Amino acid sequence: MSNDFTNYVKILGRGKKGARSLTVTEAEHAMSLMLAGKVAPEQSGAFWMLIRIREETVEETVGFTKATRAYLSKKQPLGIKVDLDWPAYAGKRNELPWFLLAALALSNTGVKIVMHGHTFEGENRWYVEHAISQLGLAVCQSREDVKRALETTNFAYLPLAKVDPMLGGMMNLKYVLGLRSPVNTVVRMMNPFFADHSVHGVFHRGYDQLHLAACEQLGDASVLVFRGGNGEAEVNPERDVTLGKWQHGMASWSDWPKAEKEHKRLKDNLDLSRLTDHWRGDQLDQFGEQAVRQTIASVAGLLYGVASHEDCLVLADDIWAKRDRAYFDSVA
Incomplete structure (x- = not known):
């Protein structure tokens, strides 16, 4: 499992004074690791609940979405335009x-x-x-x-x-x-x-x-x-x-x-x-x-x-x- 992801859990969970939200780049990387299957269930559960407590920021939302879209773009094209x-x-x-x-x-x-x-x-x-x-x-x-x-x-x-x-x-x-x-x-x-x-x-x-x-x-x-x-x-x-x-x-x-x-x-x-x-x-x-x-x-x-x-x-x-x-x- 990813040591990089462990660092993201630490960033989120360091307590009232030490914790902070993720940057766009950090959120994008964290999501890409999860989508690649490189994160343990315990890690992802802790990650999402730490964010859930205070609610996601705009920057985190942007990062998560960018990673998800990049991941989905690698799938076979639909072959028809969606309105x-x-x-x-x-x-x-x-x-x-x-x-x-x-x-x-x-x-x-x-x-x-x-x-x-x-x-x-x-x-x-x-x-x-x-x-x-x-x-x-x-x-x-x-x-x-x-x-x-x-x-x-x-x-x-x-x-x-x-x-x-x-x-x-x-x-x-x-x-x-x-x-x-x-x-x-x-x-x-x-x-x-x-x-x-x-x-x-x-x-x-x-x-x-x-x-x-x-x-x-x-x-x-x-x-x-x-x-x-x-x-x-x-x-x-x-x-x-x-x-x-x-x-x-x-x-x-x-x-x-x-x-x-x-x-x-x-x-x-x-x-x-x-x-x-x-x-x-x-x-x-x-x-x-x-x-x-x-x-x-x-x-x-x-x-x-x-x-x-x-x-x-x-x-x-x-x-x-x-x-x-x-x-x-x-x-x-």
């Missing part, structure tokens, strides 16, 4: 994953989307992979599957362990450590198929600012980040939302007022038929209508360079109207 990278790692606690319908509606208009995520078994959450499987959509198992799905439907979902087993293993440290680690930030930032645009959902206050600051240092082209429903990239219509955008080398922030004045969540009814009924137009879902509309609007604003909330909603309504209402019938 939108959509990480989905949080899971929904008290509502269904309505953001899936937003992504599918966008893909119906020709936007090529790769969604990737991870499922922690035994948690009381609706992970998007469960919904995708039960709705009869394909869960890709390889890069070849992703390419075929994009060619046929413009939408592909790939579990993190299939993006890369090492990254999947890092996420699964939660089963041993009992806590999520900064790897959750890395997998949102990594953009594994180098899409033109990326949308990040975060949960904790301040992480939207961290993501945008990291995007600036990484030189990313087009990223949307906001505090979404349970941490997913889904606008909660019952709350005001602040959208952070990094585009054309500039950061911008916009505040959208909540679309629903009353609580319409149906947290005691998590039947997936609500998704399909709403998609087909058989029934207008109380919560889903605005969750889908506002989420499409936020992402469409990124994709098409639209700033105002009103103009984004016009775009969203047009995209939703063009959806293939028989989509779930054809994939089932």
Whole structure:
């Protein structure tokens, strides 16, 4: 195992007066050692938890992400251009994953989307992979599957362990450590198929600012980040939302007022038929209508360079109207 990595654990764990955060270069090297399998489980567990206690810095996030992207760039090219990278790692606690319908509606208009995520078994959450499987959509198992799905439907979902087993293993440290680690930030930032645009959902206050600051240092082209429903990239219509955008080398922030004045969540009814009924137009879902509309609007604003909330909603309504209402019938 790596003595270099031992030094990084020492840097992080020297106590209140002696410890410090890692530089970009140090974080990049540390992550590259982990991805190369040169770090013992005990070392990586201590490393991630020491950072978890105080939360990762922008510089550490940049370093971890740079190493991950460099590592993923050595894999076989996908062979098809991806328009939108959509990480989905949080899971929904008290509502269904309505953001899936937003992504599918966008893909119906020709936007090529790769969604990737991870499922922690035994948690009381609706992970998007469960919904995708039960709705009869394909869960890709390889890069070849992703390419075929994009060619046929413009939408592909790939579990993190299939993006890369090492990254999947890092996420699964939660089963041993009992806590999520900064790897959750890395997998949102990594953009594994180098899409033109990326949308990040975060949960904790301040992480939207961290993501945008990291995007600036990484030189990313087009990223949307906001505090979404349970941490997913889904606008909660019952709350005001602040959208952070990094585009054309500039950061911008916009505040959208909540679309629903009353609580319409149906947290005691998590039947997936609500998704399909709403998609087909058989029934207008109380919560889903605005969750889908506002989420499409936020992402469409990124994709098409639209700033105002009103103009984004016009775009969203047009995209939703063009959806293939028989989509779930054809994939089932």
